[in-house]
Amino acid sequence: MTGIGRFEEWQYPEIEEGKPTKYNWVVQHKGNFELGYKTDIGAFTYINAKNGVTIEDFVQVGSHCSIYSISTIDNREGSVTLKKNCKIGSHSVIMPGVTVGENSIVGACSFVNQDVPDNVVAGGVPAKVIKKLQATDYTDSAKQK
Numbered sequence: 001m002t003g004i005g006r007f008e009e010w011q012y013p014e015i016e017e018g019k020p021t022k023y024n025w026v027v028q029h030k031g032n033f034e035l036g037y038k039t040d041i042g043a044f045t046y047i048n049a050k051n052g053v054t055i056e057d058f059v060q061v062g063s064h065c066s067i068y069s070i071s072t073i074d075n076r077e078g079s080v081t082l083k084k085n086c087k088i089g090s091h092s093v094i095m096p097g098v099t100v101g102e103n104s105i106v107g108a109c110s111f112v113n114q115d116v117p118d119n120v121v122a123g124g125v126p127a128k129v130i131k132k133l134q135a136t137d138y139t140d141s142a143k144q145k
Contacts, residue, residue: 007038042090051096052079062090062108069096083118085138103138
């Protein structure tokens with residue numbers, strides 16, 4: 001499946017404080033949440049934007065993910081940024097203060113507690129860089145958008 005035309009009818013979802021969107025994902029502190037163009041966030045994803053969460057254009061977030069800008073377990077706080085065209089696998093957790101780089105891919109079920117550079121594949125608990133991507137690995141998908 002190439003995804004061509006996948007976002008032709010895309011519109012910004014209505015986001016209400018603490019209530020599921022029509023796609024069944026939830027944002028708390030929506031005033032500190034920025035959503036880019038043609039994003040795809042999977043069902044049952046939870047986003048706590050108390051200290052800011054920015055999801056840039058063409059980002060894909062799998063279902064059942066958690067994105068935290070604050071953690072009461074270890075008292076970490078900080079804004080989270082998911083850069084353009086990155087992909088977060090289902091059931092992953094993004095911790096406060098983390099930036100996931102442009103075009104990067106985070107594998108499913110990963111725990112991301114430090115920045116992920118641009119153009120890499122990362123995964124695991126905790127997430128570590130697995131390989132670097134070549135421009136041909138992500139430019140074709142970016143053209144489809």
